[in-house]
Amino acid sequence: MTTVNTAQKVALVTGGNKGIGIAIVRGLAREGFTVLLGARSDQLGRAAAATVDGDVRPVVVDVTKQDQIDALVADVAREFGRLDVLVNNAGVNTLTFRPMEDLPKPTEENVDDFKNVYEVNVFGVVRMITAFLPLLLNADAPRIVNVTSKRGSIGEAGAWVGQPSMVYSSSKTALNAITVHYAREFADTTLKINGAAPGHVATDFNDFRGTRTPDEGAAVAVRLATLPADGPTGAVFEDDTQLTW
Template structure:
């Protein structure tokens, strides 16, 4: 990253080079943030950042690589001294590893399937929060947004329509749970952490079968990233609706 004095709010978006991630980057840049666009590829990150208006800066970031995370923490600390917003958007699903026609039933899913998906969707989020928490607590109004899914809900009507993957759905259930636990720890502080469910968005994540646009799916995450001081914490939202998970 290029070193420069920056008084704008700073946001970091993991998995920011495509789909819902790049839509979240666009929304935050439009709101005046300096946005650090996390991507696993330098080339893809630079191309994505160049396509967005505003102060968008690509950063190399694989949420399964602790060394990369630690290096980025040092860079952000040196350049900005704080982080105002962390959006944990990077995610994988069963289709990342299996074709749609081979989508397994619960009894066909394996421990390795769980490891592959949880490594990003759950453990990656814990790595990011643990690593960036010292910089977040230096911000005046720190916000963490975990991009989740209605598929992770146990109690929300319609969450189980179709053939959901047990591994993917349960990873988002776990993500919702840790979101609440973090929120409880930081209750009474300026830090707010919430989950954003984008809905069924048409991206390569689902073979473009979704019915919503990436910008529609990103709206909840952008809103939760910019909550006022009296905003909620420890909740999961799809658009403006709080989900029962």
């Protein structure tokens, strides 16, 4: 990484090399951010970054690997001295490991499924927030956006209709809960922490069966990343609608 203009805001997007992640990267780059595009390999990151206009810099980070996270924190601290926006977008589903035509019933999902999914969708977010919090607090108006899902809602009408995975949806329920807890702790600061539900987006995550484009799904995350000082915190949004969860 090369040194950035200190007046230019810096954002980090995990899982930023494809799908909703690369769309969030595009959106933040259009907003004038220097965007650190997180990917699990340098090759994937470089290939993705080359498709986006703006100051987009690939970085290697697997949210399940503390050593990679720590190394990235050190790099960002050295180059920028702060982080303005953290977008926790990296996520997995049990369906990643099973054919879409063979959707599991709750009784067919097991502890290993929970471990695999929670390791990324929940524990990975905690690792990232814990590690980057000092750099976020160095920023004037820091924002954390946790990419969640309407499937994580208990109270939202229709959220559970056709839900294919108990493990995936419960991981997003847990993510919503930790989002609120973090926001509560920092309610009296300039740090705002919210959840972004992108809707049913067509990506390789669902065999491109979604009804929305990645850019449509990414718009809410970009909006929450650029909230004004009087914007909300501790909430989950799909587009402009606050969801119950």
